[in-house]
Amino acid sequence: MKQLKIKLIIILCLLGFIHGYATKVTVQVANYVFTPASVSVTVGDTIVWNWVNGMHTTTSLTIPATAAAWDAMIDNTATTFEYKITVAGTYNYECTPHSFVGMTGTITAVASGLGIIENTTNNSNIKVYPNPINTLAVLNLNTLVYSGKLSFSLYDILGNKVRTIESVTNDRLVINREGLLSGIYFYQLHDAETIIASGKLLVD
Numbered sequence: 538m539k540q541l542k543i544k545l546i547i548i549l550c551l552l553g554f555i556h557g558y559a560t561k562v563t564v565q566v567a568n569y570v571f572t573p574a575s576v577s578v579t580v581g582d583t584i585v586w587n588w589v590n591g592m593h594t595t596t597s598l599t600i601p602a603t604a605a606a607w608d609a610m611i612d613n614t615a616t617t618f619e620y621k622i623t624v625a626g627t628y629n630y631e632c633t634p635h636s637f638v639g640m641t642g643t644i645t646a647v648a649s650g651l652g653i654i655e656n657t658t659n660n661s662n663i664k665v666y667p668n669p670i671n672t673l674a675v676l677n678l679n680t681l682v683y684s685g686k687l688s689f690s691l692y693d694i695l696g697n698k699v700r701t702i703e704s705v706t707n708d709r710l711v712i713n714r715e716g717l718l719s720g721i722y723f724y725q726l727h728d729a730e731t732i733i734a735s736g737k738l739l740v741d
Contacts, residue, residue, distance in 0.1 A: 561585050561619075564642065566593050566611045569635050571642040577669070577721050577739050578646050580625050588616040593632040593640070601626030608633075622646045647694065647721060663726075669739035672714050679708035681726070687733060690725045691717075714740055 560582050565572040567589030576584070586595045592612040600606065601624040609618040611632075622628075628644035664677040676689075689702040689710060699717065702710065705726065712724075717740050726734045 563587055564595075565589050566595070566632070567591060569632075569638050569640045571595075571632070571640065573669070573741070574641070575643045575741070576645070578622055578644060579721075579737075580622055580646055582646070583619050583621045584644060586611055586618045586620075588612060593635065595620075595642075596631055596633045598629040598631055598641075600624075600628045600630075604628065663734050663736065665736060665738060668737075669741045670712070670714050671741050674712045674714070674738060676710040676712065676724075676726075677708070678705070678710060678726075681708075681734065685728065687726045687728055690727065691738070692723055692725075694721050694723075712738070 560578075561584075562576050562578055562582055563585045564576065564587070566586050568591070571586075578584070586609075588611045592610075594608060594610055595618055596608045597604075597606045604622075604624040604626070607618075607620050607630075609615070611618060622644070625646050628646065630642050630644070632640040663681060665674055666677070668674060687705045689700075689705050689712075690698055691700040691712070693699050699722070700712075719740050722738045722740060724736055724738055725732050
């Protein structure tokens with residue numbers, strides 16, 4: 538019963554903070570590769586392809602049935618292209634002239650109602666880097682408006698708690714990726730009664 542109550546509280550918090558926090562995710566286009574080649578986002582986010590060198594395209598292949606297809610040049614005359622994600626699902630795309638050398642990419646989008654928190658209304662300037670993470674991430678807490686000991690909790694997208702760190706007192710917190718599957722997670726910094734800050738964490 539206690540676990541169910543916690544999950545319900547998490548979902549309510551997520552639904553309360555989700556609206557208005559769409560983000561832009563940048564993909565670099567250069568050297569016959571998209572970097573990163575795979576990104577995880579939420580509906581409402583925007584993918585931004587930025588030209589670095591060469592002459593390329595970003596061209597949709599298999600995408601959700603109701604999503605809009607795209608085909609855009611990325612070169613020194615068209616250095617950026619933006620695509621807003623409006624439908625959940627998997628988007629596969631390519632650079633048409635260089636697909637034969639494996640210049641492809643994937644976007645995985647989840648519905649906003651599944652509960653990805655971008656930031657809380659307070660302490661919204663907490664930074665996580667790098668995000669997505671491969672080995673570890675650092676939470677920069679030196680701007681946190683709070684005095685006292687906090688706990689860190691990490692949840693998967695289903696609301697299952699997968700990690701806890703007690704007595705967080707430093708101005709930076711290191712999160713090790715070990716034991717975490719690829720996907721979307723969200724974290725909370727909280728005391729015994731109040732969520733002080735929260736946000737999303739992507740694991741490659």
